[in-house]
Amino acid sequence: MTVYAQPGTPGSVITFQEQYENFIGGQWVPPVEGQYFDVTTPVTGQAFTRAPRSTAPDVELALDAAWEAFPAWSKLSATQRAEILWKIGDRIDENLEKIAVADTWDNGKPVRETLAADIPLAADHFRYFAAAIRAQESNTNEVNEDLVAYHFQEPLGVVGQIIPWNFPILMAAWKIAPALAAGNTIVLKPASETPVSLLEFVKSFEDLLPAGVLNIVNGAGSKVGNALANSTRIRKIAFTGSTSVGRSIAQSAANLIIPATLELGGKSPNVFFADVADKDDAFYQKALEGFSLFQLNQGEICTCPSRALVQESIYEKFLTDAVARVESAIQGNPLDTNTQVGAQVSENQMNTILGYIKVGKEEGAEVLTGGERNILEGDLAGGFYVKPTVFKGQNSMRVFQEEIFGPVLSVTSFTDFDDAISIANDTIYGLGAGVWSRSGRIQYKAGRAIQAGRVWTNTYHNYPAGAAFGGYKESGIGRETHKMVLDAYQQTKNLLVSYSEEPQGLY
């Protein structure tokens, strides 16, 4: 067990700067209007640094730098770009503890997660796309003996990327790595709730990237986000966030006639068929753990398995065992490697979650565990902690239909396979889902029938590069974390060539 020292105190692996700047053209550049905002850690509720409150002129500077860098970067061979991406992965690994603690301090998530998942997965993402771009081959098609179609993949140009706060570094890596691999340059806006851990991340490898290839502008969505999404100088926009803002971004993209990829959340069903309880064995324990995974990252995951559907015949027994498993999770100091559940990202987010818990109670859902704020001791008392909460109710309730983005699970029962699929699909979202069964037939049939971009089967919450991630329905458009995302960052150039010397005979 390790308890990391709080940043800025003796023995800490990281000391934050008193103030951060934008990263533009390879330089740390103050915002044009000179305004900054205080950055608060949800661990204690205290401000710990300042970040730029940028405006449209800062976005323009970043776009200038990105376009200046684009010709050279896009003309590097895939081998050269891949080599840089691979080195970035190594550099991230070398700075694992420092970046992990920065991520935890910015977001409130337990350091055991940033050490084991967020940061190693981010490093791996750069290596995956280094490999993917090396292995990418254009194809040719012999239409007939004398007519050949050649296809070449070309970068788009400067792309805009807007990152959410729930995985400040990993979500950035998901977007940065494929865009750079494909030869684009980037203007990126971090989430304003978590603006600085990404800057510490970039500081660890800034010397490896040519100036202007990656530019980061912090500030408000209404200023920086809007300026970026509406700029005539971007060739694509990628956004992760809420549905209304996603629609606004998509409307801007429509006006510019550029592609938008959107990841907008979910209300993922986690379906437990009766046969999971056939034996009291390791698999049964795995299923109970699967039920408990809603509290991972404090529920602040778009694919949070926030609805559990349990077959009627095992409902009471399974629920008793599963709630006991939930209650065994350790909530506490996010800097303690023993901690399994940390703090919500902000006071407003905590209050939103508590508001949903209130609505759930009003709707008549039964609280099986949790249901309130968790006031921890010492200087953690000012932090934003919510007790992992399990509701028992019906799928029509608001707590079953809305993405709460907190450690809140809503549980209901189902009678048979068709009832399970019907309830699972009775949601406006379709990002993730879980299916738990000992039967290969049920696993397959359920996985195919659930309308969601990813159906974890007898597992949940793995995020390896190489498995496509993205949503159906209001969960958005596009896929990430797979080589297919390269398509979203590339144009296809077709050369259609005739090798015949004969006229076509048309005129």
Place this chain on the structure above:
Amino acid sequence: MQHEDCSRVVMTRAAADVLRRVRADNGDVILHQSGGCCEGSTPLCVLAAHFVVAPADRLLGSVLDGVDADARPTPVWISFRQQEAWAHTQVVLDVVPSDGLGYSLEGDLGFAFVSRARVFTPEELAAVAPAPSRQQLEDGEAVAPVPVAPVDLSGPWVGLCSLP
């Protein structure tokens, strides 16, 4: 029987005060009730000219930004799928202090609109009209809800639907 006082959306006085300042600074705005990732459940306040309301979007209601003669209504829209999931609850728009860094315009003033909810009683649910779509309103197939004055939430959440 439907009752015009029973609105699917109401706004607190504090939020209405902020809304009036937002309108004074920016011009006509709309509120679009969001869903989804991150701060997904918050309403998005945007310039009316900057957001295309879809024909299928539903109008939850209109909220007045005061009780005086200058009070103006602001429409509150929601996607049709989300409205179906929310139909049994009343949306209560309130405001909280914020660092002002989101997409919603009130952030410039140091606030964030938030969406709270209250479950309709069975009697209220029978009395409240369905939320019309933009298409229905344009085709004259539905009537826009009557704009509602700000409410005081300092007491218990009762009387928001003043049923006869």
